[in-house]
Amino acid sequence: MKGLDKLSGRGFSCRMYVLGPNKDRHMVHPQTVYSTDDFVGCPEEMQSIPSKGIVSFFMEIPDGNQHLEISFSSMGDGQREYKVPLWQAYELAMRISVEGVNPITCLPSTNRLEQYVVNCPRCGSCMSANNFCSKCGIWIPPQNYLSTRGSNISEMACVGFYTDDGFRRFKFTSEERGIATQIMGSDAQSGVIDVSFYRSLEPKKAHIVYREGDSGEVMRDSRRRAVGAGTKIEGAVAPDQGDVRDFEATPAVTLRLHLLSPEEMSRVLRSGASVKRAGALAGLMLADED
Ligand SMILES: [Zn+2]
Numbered sequence: 001m002k003g004l005d006k007l008s009g010r011g012f013s014c015r016m017y018v019l020g021p022n023k024d025r026h027m028v029h030p031q032t033v034y035s036t037d038d039f040v041g042c043p044e045e046m047q048s049i050p051s052k053g054i055v056s057f058f059m060e061i062p063d064g065n066q067h068l069e070i071s072f073s074s075m076g077d078g079q080r081e082y083k084v085p086l087w088q089a090y091e092l093a094m095r096i097s098v099e100g101v102n103p104i105t106c107l108p109s110t111n112r113l114e115q116y117v118v119n120c121p122r123c124g125s126c127m128s129a130n131n132f133c134s135k136c137g138i139w140i141p142p143q144n145y146l147s148t149r150g151s152n153i154s155e156m157a158c159v160g161f162y163t164d165d166g167f168r169r170f171k172f173t174s175e176e177r178g179i180a181t182q183i184m185g186s187d188a189q190s191g192v193i194d195v196s197f198y199r200s201l202e203p204k205k206a207h208i209v210y211r212e213g214d215s216g217e218v219m220r221d222s223r224r225r226a227v228g229a230g231t232k233i234e235g236a237v238a239p240d241q242g243d244v245r246d247f248e249a250t251p252a253v254t255l256r257l258h259l260l261s262p263e264e265m266s267r268v269l270r271s272g273a274s275v276k277r278a279g280a281l282a283g284l285m286l287a288d289e290d
Contacts, residue, residue, distance in 0.1 A: 003032035003034055004032065004033050004035065004057070005030045005033075007055070007057045007255040008074075009253045011086045011253075012086060012092075012255065013074045014071060014074060014075075014255060015031075015072075015073065015074045016069075016071075016257065017031060018062045019066060020065060020066055025071055030074075033057040033059045034059070034268075036258065037056070038274055039268050039269070039274055040271045040272050040273065040274050041269075041270070041272070042268055046258050048256075053251060054253075055255055056256045056258065057255065058257065058258040058265075058268065059257065059259065060260055060261075060265040061172055067159075067170055067172075067231070068169075069158070070096065070193070071156070072094065072156040075092075086199065087153045089203050090199045090202075091147065091199075091200035092147065092148045092197060092200070093147045093148075094158075094195055095112075096145075096158050096194065096195050097189070097192075098170065098193050099178065099179070099181075099188050099189050099191065099192060100188045100189040101179055101183055101188075102144050103158060103162060103170075104145065104146075104237055105121055105140075105144050106161055106163075106179070107122065107183070108183065108184050109194075112249065113145050113247055114143060115143040115240065116140050116144075117142075120136055122136050123135050127140055138164055139165075142240065143240050146238075147238070147240040149240050149241055149242050150240055150241055159233065159235070160229065165234070166232050166233055166236075167232070168230055168231070169230035169231050171227070171229065171231070172226070173228035175190070179227060181226055190226060191226075191259040192259075193257040194254050194256050194257075195255045195256075195257075198250075198252065199247065200246050200248070201246060
């Protein structure tokens, strides 16, 4: 079963880059991911959930020396089924959940897009004009998502947990040091990264041809490594200049990535094609498989 260079579903996509120290994602190939629906060895809880718009993939969890970046540059290519790429037709918002934590707010993920203009999302008190919460003593990001209103999609990426003046890289560490475990305890969604895409209600321009695309399916397991906070890098969350209500209330699709240990990874890859893909030959090795 072939690996993929991106997670994709319903015309939306993103790529995962696994980088060593001092490496730039522009210099390396995206990490190979696999569709959970292609393998019999993926437990049912890892499969896609079409009714919830969840399309699932898996890859091997990076080791402790590496960090992860989620890039949206892939949205600009490979969309032949759409006459106009979605990002050209609509404004888009991407809300990310890393093991259950929103990396922009560093709070447990909520299932909606939120802007923070008046009240602090942590304590509810009034923030100063520059989004400083004096009660919490921290700067609050302008919103809990990334948006094409304010950023060029070819450069859009999520590189870590947002802090006052930059990002702490997504780094792979022990479960106790995992950010989600520390914030949410046993509610952390260990080893699961969700990227939810929202489309603007109105197209950017008139005359857009849009067809509903593919839908995939999902998976899941337990693991020894978790997503922690690594080296600090400079950066800011580009504010969405428009109204959050310009976006649809529910995501068009959620691309879900399961991070598997090397052992789980080889077990699943050896498990063979799912019934859906291979029909009567399910579970048998096929001649053209890697
Ligand atoms: Zn506060």
